[in-house]
Amino acid sequence: MTKLISWNVNGLRACVNKGFLDYFHTSGADLFCLQETKLQEGQIDLSLGEDVYCYWNYAEKKGYSGTAIFSKIKPISVWYGLEENDEPEGRTITLEFEDYYLVNVYTPNARRDLSRLDYRLEWENRFLDYLQGLDRLKPVIVCGDLNVAHQEIDLKNAKSNHGNSGFTAEERACMTRLLDSGFIDSFRHLYPDRTDAFTWWSFMPKVRERNVGWRIDYFLVSARFADRIADAGIDADVMGSDHCPVTLKLA
Template structure:
């Protein structure tokens, strides 16, 4: 089975805009089409509460014929057009789809952050983890989220093996970002967020990229848009992950980044596993 995950940073912009960035985004979509994955997880769709429009659905159907779509958007009292997730999966698959709420702080459960696909022998679940925010103003809520999300994954894992993916908004170890020393209190690399991810893995999950590649350095999944040279200089962060239950880690055959060319921000990540 081949699975891909990508934080798209606005589905509408990627599909309908004529900006230079949107054209780069569509090149990435072309790459995903060529990958011919079974399941694609998309984060930060930024769609309205009503979800994809007819135009969006038609464009997606043109790109991905013979696939079904499951989506979840931010709804009141959360911010409009914020966060959001989507699965694109082969119509030969027949998952049970859930949109869990995990008892998260603030409006986080209303922000469209988790979708789960249940199959006979495993789960596939994606997450768009809340950012701790400028000035770490949302760090305490983020810590609460991490606790509740880890408990949710453990609950799934108690039933059957789990494949979990998404933008986790944390670089787990120093090797996972280019400049750890200058980012000690930056959102995504605080001790608190890193400890939260450590505790998540301790509940029985494997970071598939490190499982396959060990301590290979300088491989990242995100480069800041605000810096014109971040990608040229490979000054990146690895904050997007495919995790699996420990007991199926031996079935992983590939876990890697998919090139997004000149486009900064997130690059797609791929998992191949023999289930």
């Protein structure tokens, strides 16, 4: 059994001060993926253990974006970004293992005023091409903050959020297209009708306590890898960020 965890920590240094290391060391994860690390090289010293391989993709802009993977399994290869290691916002890391690729991603946010929606959609096209290229070689596991609630079941107040960032028709269509291209939403594959299953909550008072959230963090798996999905979960009780960790267990 291989256990994978993905978590948008919304600033790793802040999250470390809120219990990150306790969760990391007790989680039993073989592969631990982070988004929004919000730091540069040398700005943090983590005690993760001698058996952990650490891979970082820092954004050029300080205190912004960034991804990381902490792995107890040594990969065959590692690369950063979608095209020739060119990703100034530090949004993707890919590890190659014997029987699959693992892609950790922090998808661009369209912003509240949708001023970055066009960029987001262009990025989605490149990301889909990238995943399809990998998938032609071996199965792919995609994890991270995809910044979209796919269906109405995936957020608390769907009716009032139609057209808002993260729930526009365009962003949802991109997710549909990705799934239709040969990928499975592991959580919905196992729990198609589960409601109130969210991974992000606003920092506004009482919102998380009342579970008024969105499910925007995912593990997607190549369809032909579906029989390897043993479980998929949401650790909603884990604090430290406005997102919570999501999990995947592979048989």
